[in-house]
Amino acid sequence: MNELVISNLSKTYSNGVQALKNVSLTIPRGMFGLLGPNGAGKSSLMRTIATLQEADSGSIRLNTIDVLRQKEDVRKILGYLPQEFGVYPKISAETMLDHIATLKGIRNSNERKEVVEALLQKVNLYQFRKKNLGTFSGGMKQRFGIAQALIGNPKLIIVDEPTAGLDPAERNRFHNLLSEIGLNTIVILSTHIVEDVTNLCSSMAIICMGEVVAQGNPNTLVASVQGKIWKRVVNKEELPLYQKEYQVISTHLKAGLTNIHVYSDDLPDSTFEPVDADLEDVYFTKITGNADAVAV
Numbered sequence: 001m002n003e004l005v006i007s008n009l010s011k012t013y014s015n016g017v018q019a020l021k022n023v024s025l026t027i028p029r030g031m032f033g034l035l036g037p038n039g040a041g042k043s044s045l046m047r048t049i050a051t052l053q054e055a056d057s058g059s060i061r062l063n064t065i066d067v068l069r070q071k072e073d074v075r076k077i078l079g080y081l082p083q084e085f086g087v088y089p090k091i092s093a094e095t096m097l098d099h100i101a102t103l104k105g106i107r108n109s110n111e112r113k114e115v116v117e118a119l120l121q122k123v124n125l126y127q128f129r130k131k132n133l134g135t136f137s138g139g140m141k142q143r144f145g146i147a148q149a150l151i152g153n154p155k156l157i158i159v160d161e162p163t164a165g166l167d168p169a170e171r172n173r174f175h176n177l178l179s180e181i182g183l184n185t186i187v188i189l190s191t192h193i194v195e196d197v198t199n200l201c202s203s204m205a206i207i208c209m210g211e212v213v214a215q216g217n218p219n220t221l222v223a224s225v226q227g228k229i230w231k232r233v234v235n236k237e238e239l240p241l242y243q244k245e246y247q248v249i250s251t252h253l254k255a256g257l258t259n260i261h262v263y264s265d266d267l268p269d270s271t272f273e274p275v276d277a278d279l280e281d282v283y284f285t286k287i288t289g290n291a292d293a294v295a296v
């Protein structure tokens with residue numbers, strides 16, 4: 001059984017910001033999406049799971065490992081792609097991976113060569129293996145980041161905001177790579193991009209201002225708001241009136257017109273139409289009231 005169980009995790013930074021408030025989550029094998037707006041606490045949670053910072057209270061268990069105490073044991077089975085993934089620009093992909101593999105304890109040079117070659121193939125960088133990392137595009141750097149995270153067959157992989165700044169083709173390639181990895185491993189994908197979670201994840205949580213505001217299967221979460229999301233086009237000047245009257249969860253500009261989505265148990269008034277809800281509607285329903293008004 002491969003499972004990560006987080007219980008009542010809390011963290012307040014020395015400046016008084018409470019980044020995590022009693023966070024409890026059960027994360028099974030497969031792709032898990034951790035969705036939340038900027039500043040929600042995603043990176044704080046990821047860094048704590050990755051043993052890079054301490055929590056004030058609570059516990060994390062990965063199978064039989066007490067993550068907050070047995071840090072060395074976690075590091076042996078963890079692959080981590082942080083939000084800011086720096087690379088040494090003047091070193092080739094192959095040399096860098098070989099170096100990281102040494103650090104991760106693969107001492108036999110033939111074995112290392114095999115591992116590095118297989119990983120470069122897996123992330124589609126084999127033909128660029130001799131190129132310096134400084135010449136890589138954003139997508140290539142992210143795929144290199146995944147390759148280094150995969151050294152040593154990790155049981156738990158954490159990727160923090162991996163697709164920010166990637167063009168659609170690179171993002172797609174990165175998604176395919178992640179979903180392949182997610183077949184046998186726990187992969188936590190931390191992101192503020194709803195579409196990434198829709199495309200990839202079989203379970204998920206939404207975190208806002210340090211609190212888990214929803215968790216479960218994406219389809220079940222969508223079903224929970226189905227029939228309660230309504231839309232209409234409004235004049236830009238009328239928007240504040242609607243925001244006062246209704247729970248406006250999002251505003252989309254379409255061809256210069258302002259399209260609003262409202263959360264309500266019943267039809268707000270006859271000018272509204274029902275919406276076939278999606279994960280974005282769930283996300284905005286859960287974070288409105290918790291965060292500043294959100295415009296897409």
Ligand SMILES: Nc1ncnc2c1ncn2[C@@H]1O[C@H](COP(=O)(O)OP(=O)(O)OP(=O)(O)O)[C@@H](O)[C@H]1O
Nearest residue numbers: 013015017019036037038039040041042043044045
């Ligand atoms: N080292 C730190 N010291 C003080 N405050 C911090 C520190 N790191 C994060 N914070 C604050 O904690 C809160 C949560 O930040 P965190 O980076 O975990 O959120 P996030 O969801 O990852 O956001 P983003 O997507 O912007 O990275 C924010 O208010 C942030 O300013």
